[in-house]
Amino acid sequence: MGIGSIIAAIVVGIIIGLLGRLVAPGKQNISLLVTVIVGIIAALLGTWIAGALLGTEDTPGIDWIELVIQVVLAAIGVTIAANMLGRRRRV
Numbered sequence: 707m708g709i710g711s712i713i714a715a716i717v718v719g720i721i722i723g724l725l726g727r728l729v730a731p732g733k734q735n736i737s738l739l740v741t742v743i744v745g746i747i748a749a750l751l752g753t754w755i756a757g758a759l760l761g762t763e764d765t766p767g768i769d770w771i772e773l774v775i776q777v778v779l780a781a782i783g784v785t786i787a788a789n790m791l792g793r794r795r796r797v
Contacts, residue, residue, distance in 0.1 A: 719746030726780020734788035744783035752776030 723745020727734055734741075756762045756772035765772075 722749045729781040730784045748780035
């Protein structure tokens with residue numbers, strides 16, 4: 707994995723994480739770093755799910771199915787992170 711791939715993963719992670727944060731219900735009291743990490747993980751998992759399980763690895767243009775999966779995974783991840791980190795702060 708080259709430096710270009712790492713930068714691309716971070717940029718995609720930021721976008722997917724922020725989209726997931728917008729879709730997630732309620733207020734998420736988590737940092738931007740946590741949002742980006744969740745976004746990167748969601749982007750990787752969403753790409754794997756779309757390619758391996760749904761067979762959409764070779765689509766022309768924007769792969770909307772993959773994008774929707776990534777955003778849904780990011781929303782779930784942001785919600786889980788907000789709940790976990792929110793509980794730690796209250797104690």
